[in-house]
Amino acid sequence: MSRDWFGCTAHEISDALRSGAVTAREVAQSCLDRIDAVDGRVQAYVEVWRDEALRQADAADARIQAGTAGPLTGVPVSLKDVLCTQTGATTCCSRILEGYRSPFDATVVRRLQEAGAVFLGKVNMDEFAMGSTTENSARQVTRNPWDLERVPGGSSGGSAASVAADETAISIGSDTGGSIRQPAAFCGCVGMKPTYGRVSRYGLVAFASSLDQIGPLAKDVRDCATTLNVICGRDPHDSTSADVPVPDFTEALTGDVGDLRIGLPRECFTEDLSDVVRGPVIQAARTLEDRGATLVDVDLPLLRYAVATYYIICTAEASANLARFDGVRYGYRDPDAKNVQDMYVLSKSRGFGPEVQRRIVLGTYVLSSGYYDAYYLKAQRVRRLIRDDYARAFASCDAILMPVTPSPAYRLGEMLDDPLQMYLADIYTIGVNLAGLPAISVPCGKSSAGLPIGMQLVGKAFDEATILRAAHAYELHAGIALGRPALAG
């Protein structure tokens, strides 16, 4: 074999498969070998589906032979452990779901399977998608491939690390408050959160139902667009999935941004932003301007309330969503329980990790009688105002450009004792979830320490096409070459 297929993008693999240069089995085997070689250091995968992957690869080869292959047929994909799969376990990297096997596949998983994707396995995450470092996993600590002493971000840290370490072409993650975009930025890959309602949530184990959205992490913008083509669209199993036509997103990748007005929110470029991030993000805006886009200043005055609002709404919803893990029907039931009350208390306090327990308690509190109006109800009102903020900003621009994170990846353990500091670092990503908008995180440079920096493009609702176009044009013209991570500590 002349190439390291594991390091290729999905479209490179797809072209090679169709030209007969390689088989899906060879590609899958190449990725499995790569996992064997590097995952001991990266720790992205919680489960590798060797036999299943090769079986799916053979099926993909048959489709390629039969001429019924699509752009994802034979393309390796890793799945965040928050997605229900009949293959393997679905644990959300929580002790409470240790060994849990789902009786059904998530809609997204089914659609990818029908498209011929080859699943390599399940990847690590913060327990129930709660966290920004993947250190809240009950399974293992995933490392950032660019610096093994640093976190990959989270909660889709396993997804980002598996893409960055070339252990898969594409990974499917979920984004409730930045959980796709932030790890994508930390690991130097492209991550996209579609509009709320674009992708069915059926089979996504819920963290915060009104904020959760599934999306791809990939090596480039085109692969994100190709994946969106497969996973987007109305699903009768999800009442909140939108009945909005899904265009061919790859057609938007024209390389041309001459007609676009790019908004730069003043509130995102204050002294709170580290210079190490500010420089590359501003430079990214200049690059788009050089290609003909118009830069305009916009305001998101309520952005400073986004963190507080988000942590009230997401914890409130989580407190109900996670109530079902009680040891009655499935999952961990504490063996010391002598009665029903004990069963609840012991199973939950020993089954859930500290961050999950913290959020359940917070969420229970903000919904409690006497506090509901002051917290939950007020947060819902502010959420509406934040949405209005974005709508006003979009009156004068077609996409908003801003940082993804205030800083590059943290050191392992750096944030563990300071949850509040960690929450505050979500400032640039969570407003998008509160407003239900699409956003994409694209690598735009490296720090002097060699850590990837990401920039974010936010679009109007259901206008993924515009931000994909801008992100692709940037990727095409910026000439940012991060290179390959050395996988060294």
Add this chain to the structure above:
Amino acid sequence: MTGAADPMQGDGNTVSTEFEAVIGMEVHVELNTRSKVFCGCSTNFHAPPNTNVCPVCLGMPGVLPVLNRRAVERSVAAGIALGCTISRWSKMDRKNYFYPDLAKNYQISQYDLPLSHDGVLEVDVVSPGSQTPSASKRIRIRRAHLEEDTARNTHALPGGCSGVDFNRSGVPLLEIVTEPDIQNADEAYSYLISLRQLLLYLGISDCNMEEGSLRAEANISLRRPGATELGVKTEVKNVASFTGAYRAIEYEIARQRQVLLDGGTVVQETRGWDADRGVTVAQRTKESAHDYRYFPEPDLVPIVVDAAWETEIRSGLPELPKARRERFATALGLSSYDATVLTATRAIADYFEAVVAAGAPAKPAANWIMGDLQAVLSERDLEPSDAALPAAHLAAMITLIETGKISGKIAKDLLPELVDTKRPPEALVEEKGLAQISDAGALRELVRKAVADNPGPAQDVRNGKTKAVGFLVGQVMKASKGKANPKVINELLQEELTSE
């Protein structure tokens, strides 16, 4: 203290001299949709345990609810029939509490925006002992909202285990809440009867209390007559029948009255009715009550019932009991009592109308259905229906009487056979030679024989003692095996006894 001697003897009326009771009812009815409210599983929860279940109604990780449109339609139908305002826009909410029968540990229900609100049910007030209405009462409906039923726990299984059957989990449930307009047990009992009648007419629930498809709870408090503030209430649960509800309310009013007369205060709590002991028992106080932490269900979109949909549902409603009762009285000339009995259920009203449509006059049709037919069917554990006795057969039988073909007596004797054989009455009458004999020639011989065999009564008649005519008619009837036309016998007797 007079009247305090034995409060347990109190009925609604004696209490009202010192305190008045203020009662509101909460009724849960399971809607008879084919599939559950948020998934495609069958609503038949009599199937073997945990067979009509799926990941959604088991609350497995990753599932989402999808609202059953039929359940909304049936809820709206009930709202319309109860005179409610239908919400153009409503939503589902999560009601959070932990219990093993609650798959998600929250129930999807409706909190501040129910599907319908502000209605009224007009109720004929009756007692468990007497079904004759004593008064009419307007009971306001506060709201009717849609929610999901829970699973069912079974305790003390072999091995000392408890089991949960999720077949019932997710069956659509309509909760109907009244304003505190009810003042005594009779009114509460009558409300339940009227509500069930209405829901059965709508065909949206089986309303079977024993099987739990209708569950009633009463909120009861007492206050001094004329007082404007409500007293402390208790919530009485666990009643398994309408008379059980009546007895529980009677008891609870008397209990609270005794507490107040003794100078105590009523504790706000939930009390369970113990039917065997005939008492209510404290179950849960307000302090230990749940904080349900309601919030809008983010997995479902708002429910929009626009004017067109409401109109469509309204136009699909059957004629409701009150309207039908009034039509039976005015258009068909039935007495108010007959109209009430014949509209008690949609089935009996439909049957009555079918008999009339098949040619029977309304009044005799009513009498036969309410009287002899009811008796014959009761013996056979049947309800008036086409299956029990085709409406056309009953109409034909009544026509035979009306046209003098058979006597009422013969018809009465024939009825069990009509029910058992399902054969047309004309054929049976023909075959058994039961047709009435009205031919004077054929009867004269029997009349003469009766006169000759009974000289005494005959002489009495000649002497003007008309009473004896009946005896002679009876003799002729007997001799004719009931087939003789009594009118013709009468005429012949008059002829025989005056012509001599």
